[in-house]
Amino acid sequence: MQDYLSPLLEFLRIDTTSAKGKGAEGAKWLRDFMQDRSVNAELIPWPNTNPYVIGEINVGSDRTLLIYNHYDVQPAEPLDKWDSDPFNPVVKDGRIYARGVADDKGTLMARLLKVIELWKAGELKVNVKFVYEGEEEIGSPHAFEFLSKFRERLRGDWLLWEGSGRAPNGAPEVVLGVKGLLYVELRARTAKDLHSMYSPIADNPMWRIVYFLSEVRRPDGYVNLPGFYDKVRWLSREELEYLNLDPELLAKAIGQEVKDGLAYVRLVSMPSLNIDGALTGYTGEGSKTVIPSYAFVKLDFRLVPDQDPEEVFKELQEVASKYGLELVKLGSVRPFRTPMSSRIAQALIRAAERVYGVRPVVMPNSPGTGPMESFSRALGIKEIADGAGVVNYDSNIHSFNENAPVEDYYLAMKWAEEMIKELSSG
Amino acid sequence: MQDYLSPLLEFLRIDTTSAKGKGAEGAKWLRDFMQDRSVNAELIPWPNTNPYVIGEINVGSDRTLLIYNHYDVQPAEPLDKWDSDPFNPVVKDGRIYARGVADDKGTLMARLLKVIELWKAGELKVNVKFVYEGEEEIGSPHAFEFLSKFRERLRGDWLLWEGSGRAPNGAPEVVLGVKGLLYVELRARTAKDLHSMYSPIADNPMWRIVYFLSEVRRPDGYVNLPGFYDKVRWLSREELEYLNLDPELLAKAIGQEVKDGLAYVRLVSMPSLNIDGALTGYTGEGSKTVIPSYAFVKLDFRLVPDQDPEEVFKELQEVASKYGLELVKLGSVRPFRTPMSSRIAQALIRAAERVYGVRPVVMPNSPGTGPMESFSRALGIKEIADGAGVVNYDSNIHSFNENAPVEDYYLAMKWAEEMIKELSSG
Numbered sequence: 026m027q028d029y030l031s032p033l034l035e036f037l038r039i040d041t042t043s044a045k046g047k048g049a050e051g052a053k054w055l056r057d058f059m060q061d062r063s064v065n066a067e068l069i070p071w072p073n074t075n076p077y078v079i080g081e082i083n084v085g086s087d088r089t090l091l092i093y094n095h096y097d098v099q100p101a102e103p104l105d106k107w108d109s110d111p112f113n114p115v116v117k118d119g120r121i122y123a124r125g126v127a128d129d130k131g132t133l134m135a136r137l138l139k140v141i142e143l144w145k146a147g148e149l150k151v152n153v154k155f156v157y158e159g160e161e162e163i164g165s166p167h168a169f170e171f172l173s174k175f176r177e178r179l180r181g182d183w184l185l186w187e188g189s190g191r192a193p194n195g196a197p198e199v200v201l202g203v204k205g206l207l208y209v210e211l212r213a214r215t216a217k218d219l220h221s222m223y224s225p226i227a228d229n230p231m232w233r234i235v236y237f238l239s240e241v242r243r244p245d246g247y248v249n250l251p252g253f254y255d256k257v258r259w260l261s262r263e264e265l266e267y268l269n270l271d272p273e274l275l276a277k278a279i280g281q282e283v284k285d286g287l288a289y290v291r292l293v294s295m296p297s298l299n300i301d302g303a304l305t306g307y308t309g310e311g312s313k314t315v316i317p318s319y320a321f322v323k324l325d326f327r328l329v330p331d332q333d334p335e336e337v338f339k340e341l342q343e344v345a346s347k348y349g350l351e352l353v354k355l356g357s358v359r360p361f362r363t364p365m366s367s368r369i370a371q372a373l374i375r376a377a378e379r380v381y382g383v384r385p386v387v388m389p390n391s392p393g394t395g396p397m398e399s400f401s402r403a404l405g406i407k408e409i410a411d412g413a414g415v416v417n418y419d420s421n422i423h424s425f426n427e428n429a430p431v432e433d434y435y436l437a438m439k440w441a442e443e444m445i446k447e448l449s450s451g
Numbered sequence: 452m453q454d455y456l457s458p459l460l461e462f463l464r465i466d467t468t469s470a471k472g473k474g475a476e477g478a479k480w481l482r483d484f485m486q487d488r489s490v491n492a493e494l495i496p497w498p499n500t501n502p503y504v505i506g507e508i509n510v511g512s513d514r515t516l517l518i519y520n521h522y523d524v525q526p527a528e529p530l531d532k533w534d535s536d537p538f539n540p541v542v543k544d545g546r547i548y549a550r551g552v553a554d555d556k557g558t559l560m561a562r563l564l565k566v567i568e569l570w571k572a573g574e575l576k577v578n579v580k581f582v583y584e585g586e587e588e589i590g591s592p593h594a595f596e597f598l599s600k601f602r603e604r605l606r607g608d609w610l611l612w613e614g615s616g617r618a619p620n621g622a623p624e625v626v627l628g629v630k631g632l633l634y635v636e637l638r639a640r641t642a643k644d645l646h647s648m649y650s651p652i653a654d655n656p657m658w659r660i661v662y663f664l665s666e667v668r669r670p671d672g673y674v675n676l677p678g679f680y681d682k683v684r685w686l687s688r689e690e691l692e693y694l695n696l697d698p699e700l701l702a703k704a705i706g707q708e709v710k711d712g713l714a715y716v717r718l719v720s721m722p723s724l725n726i727d728g729a730l731t732g733y734t735g736e737g738s739k740t741v742i743p744s745y746a747f748v749k750l751d752f753r754l755v756p757d758q759d760p761e762e763v764f765k766e767l768q769e770v771a772s773k774y775g776l777e778l779v780k781l782g783s784v785r786p787f788r789t790p791m792s793s794r795i796a797q798a799l800i801r802a803a804e805r806v807y808g809v810r811p812v813v814m815p816n817s818p819g820t821g822p823m824e825s826f827s828r829a830l831g832i833k834e835i836a837d838g839a840g841v842v843n844y845d846s847n848i849h850s851f852n853e854n855a856p857v858e859d860y861y862l863a864m865k866w867a868e869e870m871i872k873e874l875s876s877g
Binding site for chain 2 (some may be wrong): 074204206208210215216217221222223224225226227228231232235236239242244246250275277281282284288291292293295296297299300301302303304305306307312313314316317321323325327356391
């Protein structure tokens with residue numbers, strides 16, 4: 026049997042912490058690794074960032090799968106919290122411990138090794154392309170530009186996203202989209218701080234923010250902006266069936282009670298408005314009687330397909346103006362969702378069922394945000410989905426003692442294999 | 452003509468900054484000054500604070516006026532902002548510059564000198580008592596205890612408060628009361644900070660505070676608590692007539708527009724609810740997507756006669772509980788108001804009219820807070836009023852270059868004289 030583990034361990038030993046400007050060594054290793062196995066691979070330098078690595082295996086099919094992963098990792102700090110060196114992988118109790126093993130080198134390597142193996146065995150019936158970036162952990166600031174420029178070389182029918190793994194109930198997880206985001210700050214001012222005895226007649230910026238907030242969101246979570254829910258693509262019966270997760274898992278994850286059995290459905294399908302931070306006036310010990318001259322609040326909207334952050338921003342501007350608030354946009358990401366009926370979704374679901382022997386959990390979109398929509402726009406690929414990865418809910422990604430089960434590494438390979446066979450059949 | 456200025460200048464040279472533990476020297480000087488002029492005066496030490504100085508001139512009347520002042524001052528810092536030494540008084544362009552000249556040594560000395568003068572001239576027809584404290588600038592923490600203990604010796608018909616002066620329009624100002632205060636902090640928590648992707652299902656403490664705030668106060672300033680306005684003593688026609696100040700003066704003072712001609716009426720007569728401070732989550736530059744686990748807000752209610760801070764607190768507790776908020780009381784002061792028809796109010800008003808030649812501004816209560824109600828309770832004196840003082844709206848009390856016009860010092864003396872004559876007539 027082939028040694029699948031050694032290349033991964035070697036890859037993990039290379040520090041590719043993009044936040045520290047590291048990554049070039051990992052990119053070269055990856056290019057060489059592919060070229061050594063006769064994959065048509067290329068390293069593409071890009072100004073002021075880690076290079077991209079792209080590759081292609083053309084088997085003459087009229088179908089092409091593009092596989093996306095990233096070779097960079099989060100900073101490992103604080104190092105003293107690790108039980109082992111983050112860049113000296115250790116296999117213990119059936120798990121591999123190393124920075125990046127779950128996010129995203131394990132998934133990258135499982136897929137790459139499997140595709141090469143199928144190809145060498147003559148069993149690869151669809152073309153496969155690879156695109157690896159080295160700045161995902163710092164927000165992929167150049168990805169759109171790069172992908173747009175290499176749109177022709179990266180052309181494909183489907184994009185396989187960076188890699189999920191298992192849902193909290195242990196079932197394999199397929200993810201078909203992401204939520205969008207609109208992050209804003211609202212600011213209110215007056216000329217100067219005042220003694221609070223003036224409160225019967227003076228404007229207090231924080232009161233304006235309070236009334237603004239209580240207008241734009243109701244206590245039940247309903248976002249009260251014109252047309253806010255008009256473009257929401259509500260979940261289908263089939264999508265709801267594959268979201269069958271015990272809400273108690275969610276309650277445990279967040280350390281709060283959830284009010285009903287529909288918690289997962291709401292988490293995935295409902296847009297929301299959150300207060301990330303707010304500050305005004307005196308916040309020290311005890312009391313100070315002041316009408317503060319400045320107040321601000323930071324808010325994020327989580328948006329679902331097909332809501333448009335620009336439209337939400339416009340409506341918000343109307344309400345903000347009414348309260349005399351300055352509105353500043355700090356971030357904006359469009360939501361994205363691939364239909365469950367798409368070929369790549371069906372391939373991932375059926376493959377997962379066969380490999381794991383259970384019905385996978387299918388997230389019509391992640392509750393979190395990601396640049397799927399901009400990748401789709403840059404590449405002209407409409408079907409993007411995620412699966413065939415090694416991430417567990419206790420993989421500690423972005424934290425210390427990051428890990429992935431050795432078994433899941435092999436299962437991800439098998440899942441990739443079955444998925445590719447699904448894509449090429451029929 | 453007697454030299455009225457020298458004793459004041461000598462008094463101002465003594466540093467009586469109570470926040471720095473200073474004051475005993477000033478108290479002794481004051482006691483000696485009174486005794487040297489044959490006033491029956493006594494210095495009363497009190498544990499852990501500056502001594503009290505009390506005095507009495509008994510002319511055998513059945514009426515007694517108790518005059519209250521404080522000999523301590525605010526810290527003079529920052530010293531580099533002063534144009535002269537705060538404890539080396541300078542007379543320049545008709546004003547005396549020194550720490551404490553307006554708050555409260557000028558008024559103290561004007562009244563004391565005038566009462567002694569009237570007495571020596573055989574023109575004092577009411578008994579006068581003096582009570583001077585040395586910790587007013589640090590909140591009078593021992594005053595209630597002291598006054599209660601010396602209640603019999605300090606017995607009187609009227610209490611003359613520490614001293615107002617001129618209203619912003621230059622007219623003499625009579626103040627007949629103070630607002631009450633209820634200062635609270637509301638706190639809300641969850642188990643831990645969460646990624647904001649959980650916002651469709653997770654509790655955010657700040658949202659609870661927002662809905663609480665928008666419930667207890669409406670955008671028009673109305674405080675929405677059961678029975679909140681039931682005990683409000685609304686202003687009479689006569690009280691409204693003497694509140695005839697141009698609202699533009701107020702607009703200038705606060706650096707904001709005021710919405711109508713009733714700004715002063717609202718400032719004086721309306722209770723209010725103010726946000727003094729609030730904090731939750733991420734308040735640095737840029738964006739962080741988090742559901743913060745902790746939020747708090749600091750609030751002060753300004754209460755008018757005869758609202759009761761304890762009753763307000765109880766109603767507030769009901770609403771706070773509904774939103775799962777912890778409610779902490781940080782301060783509480785009862786409002787107080789002496790009727791305009793009272794003898795001391797009428798005496799101050801008529802005397803001011805005679806001395807200044809204009810209708811005084813009469814504040815049924817100050818927009819600010821003070822311990823009048825607790826003084827009244829401790830002493831059993833129901834009529835307390837303020838006037839016959841030297842404070843101007845540009846006297847910079849509690850700030851640098853504190854000052855009072857020399858002319859106003861003499862006018863305050865005259866005002867005190869006429870008031871005392873009013874009290875003894877009829």
